[in-house]
Amino acid sequence: MPAQQKQQYTFEEVEKHNKEGDLWIVIDSKVYDLSRFADLHPGGPNVLYAEGVAGKDATDTFFGLHRHEVLLRPQYARLQIGTIQGEEEMIKAPIPGSLSKVPYAEATWLSDGYFSPYYTDNHRAFQQAIRKFFEEVVRPEAIKCEENGKRISQEVVDKMSDLNIIAMRLGPGKHLHGRTLLGGLVKPEEFDYFHELILNTEISRFGTRGFSDGMLSGATIGLPPVWNYGSPELQAKVVPEVLSGKKYLALAITEAFAGSDVSGLQTTAVRDGDYWIVTGTKKWITNGTFADYFTTGCKTEKGLTVILIERGEGVSTKPIKTSYSATAGTAYVTFDKVRVPIGNTLGAVGNGLSVILSNFNHERWMVTAMSVGAQRIIVEECLKWANQRIVFGKPLTSQAVIRNKLGKMITRIEACQNWLEIITHQMNNVRERICTAHRYLRPSRFFILNGDLLNIEYLIYCNTPSQQMTYNEMSSKLAGQIGLLKQFVSRCGRETAEDATQVFGGRALTVTGMGKLVENYHRTSGFDAILAGAEDVLGDLGVRQAMKRMPKDARL
Structure with a gap:
């Protein structure tokens, strides 16, 4: 019922509506008419009567069974017809960006009356702004993708890119120069690892572990070798594409043959004129199902070498089903005699271990x-x-x-x-x-x-x-x-x-x-x-x- 039509009732008035076809309840001072909804209740209509809540205050019963977010859903919010006279709701809808008042729900530096030598006022402003953005823009996407297994939408990626969140996830550095971070809230030269720490902790607040990795974590771990070891031409092409969210990148190191033992990689790269011929497989590659580039560890005659491989002929990926959501894009990647320009070599040939370990x-x-x-x-x-x-x-x-x-x-x-x-x-x-x-x-x-x-x-x-x-x-x-x-x-x-x-x-x-x-x-x-x-x-x-x-x- 529209807000202007809602009325105020007494508990005595609510108590009169306690039978089949005429059922009201009170939750946190709000009066709900469940007369038509009772038959649609997931637990059946008898639950409402068996619990003894018909015509009564059902606040404790409700919160023993349901999360507060249920009341905020449009299909349930519209069941509210009024409020209890003289009472106010205690449990309000959370304000995007707000801090929890539950003890230990926030890091100490965010809690009232506590102090920290590490964080500045800019860190606090940054935390509030990034949480607000994540809760308003990213959280709905996270919940949806976690359930349906699809990758993050381009629309949300574009919004993140507009604020340079993708770039900030890679930490402080030269890649931030000239960028406007979070609408100018923090200057590139002021952005430090505590800003990035805030960013990472806020990403993980939604209880959507697969989506946290699906939110372009592949670029976070796969792009630094490009800007640290790639040629100027390669950097000029790839870095803007990835940081703008137009192209996606994955780090392709792990294999079925070698996990933590990076030196045991079996994927090979053989020199053929101005090209590498890459053959092999990679496994458990985060964001691999939708990546456009792969920062890839390969064996060469001079030792381990890292090569940036663009998706194209000879590159194929298939999803790996894991215990978390497919939205992470976990993939099995196959390189079948892929021709890669020598210019895509990252660092010196044979120096791949240093390139990989520098980023770990x-x-x-x-x-x-x-x-x-x-x-x-x-x-x-x-x-x-x-x-x-x-x-x-x-x-x-x-x-x-x-x-x-x-x-x-x-x-x-x-x-x-x-x-x-x-x-x-x-x-x-x-x-x-x-x-x-x-x-x-x-x-x-x-x-x-x-x-x-x-x-x-x-x-x-x-x-x-x-x-x-x-x-x-x-x-x-x-x-x-x-x-x-x-x-x-x-x-x-x-x-x-x-x-x-x-x-x-x-x-x-x-x-x-x-x-x-x-x-x-x-x-x-x-x-x-x-x-x-x-x-x-x-x-x-x-x-x-x-x-x-x-x-x-x-x-x-």
């Missing part, structure tokens, strides 16, 4: 950030549910075993958040910069300083007030820490997924309804332990790097 740490950090964002939502879901779910006449929180699980979940997410932030802080600050010249840049851009060949254009960027680490610096200083962090966060995530399932009970096993976010997270949290490097391999990497740094005089 940023990818692992990104996966970790998204995992932390997803875990925090699960903590919020569990706190809400345990507070509103009534068992044995009391809220779930009256059970000590439930409080114990909640305490462990909170402890884990806060530990993950704080370790992630201190590493991000290291990525943002470096005491000693050495900006090496790129072999493809024009000699006129170089100059000599203390015996080092420097690129003046890049040096200007390096000496801006915000001095972020390069990918190579991450490798030398933080690879071990990032590996251990990822292992810790992914294991925490799976423990939280198990605890959350117990808190929600049977509802955590269904893909819709009260426990839908928990079900999705429980089913997909293992991806964080595998993607970008298996957690056991990364844990071992962290220890091996620590051993290399052990001082020779260290003795008990």
Whole structure:
């Protein structure tokens, strides 16, 4: 009924409408006429009478069975005919961009009365704006794509591109120069890894794990080798296409023959004049089903080499069915004697391992950030549910075993958040910069300083007030820490997924309804332990790097 026709009623008036064909209920001070809807109720009309809610306040009963979003759907919202006189609704529709007031639902730096040495007012403004955009534009798309398995629509990609969100997902760097970020909210030279951290955590808030990767994560991990190691001609063509969202790119490294063992790749590239002839297969390639380019690891006679391959004759892809949504575009890729110009070689022939490894740490950090964002939502879901779910006449929180699980979940997410932030802080600050010249840049851009060949254009960027680490610096200083962090966060995530399932009970096993976010997270949290490097391999990497740094005089 239109808003202007809604009336105010007393509880006494509502109580008169409590029989078949004349059924009213009250939910959070709002009066709903279910007379015609009763027969359409998914649980059948008898449920409404058996629960004893006919003609009464059904608020507690409703929120014991349904999410608030149900009331906001047009088909149900129109059933409201009025409100209870003298009362106001307590549970309002969320305002896009707003923060949750549930304890531990937000990172500490976003909570009232708390402080952080890492975040500025610009970070706070950025977080509010990006959350508003994601909730208004991306969230509906995420839910739809997660269900139907289709890739993100070009319309949403274009909106992201207009704000340069695709470019910002790749972190700070020269690719941001001259761009207007989020409508001018942050300057390219001010954009740092905390901005990107915010971006990654906000992406993962929807409980749509497959879509998070389907939102062009392939470009995030596959484009840096192009701009860091590609020729100027290749960069000029590919980088604008990908950052504008007109073309899609995937990182094609993993094979059925080699996962974490990158040196064991079997795809071959044989020189034939001005072309490579590439033959082989890749597996579990994110965004591969719809990618236009593939940043591909290949074996050559001089060793591992990375080559950018454009989709065309000889390139075929087919989807791989995984435990998360097909919207991620996970693919099996076949290269059947594909002719690729030599100019598409990324870096020196035989130096492919360095090209690949230079990008891994940023990818692992990104996966970790998204995992932390997803875990925090699960903590919020569990706190809400345990507070509103009534068992044995009391809220779930009256059970000590439930409080114990909640305490462990909170402890884990806060530990993950704080370790992630201190590493991000290291990525943002470096005491000693050495900006090496790129072999493809024009000699006129170089100059000599203390015996080092420097690129003046890049040096200007390096000496801006915000001095972020390069990918190579991450490798030398933080690879071990990032590996251990990822292992810790992914294991925490799976423990939280198990605890959350117990808190929600049977509802955590269904893909819709009260426990839908928990079900999705429980089913997909293992991806964080595998993607970008298996957690056991990364844990071992962290220890091996620590051993290399052990001082020779260290003795008990």
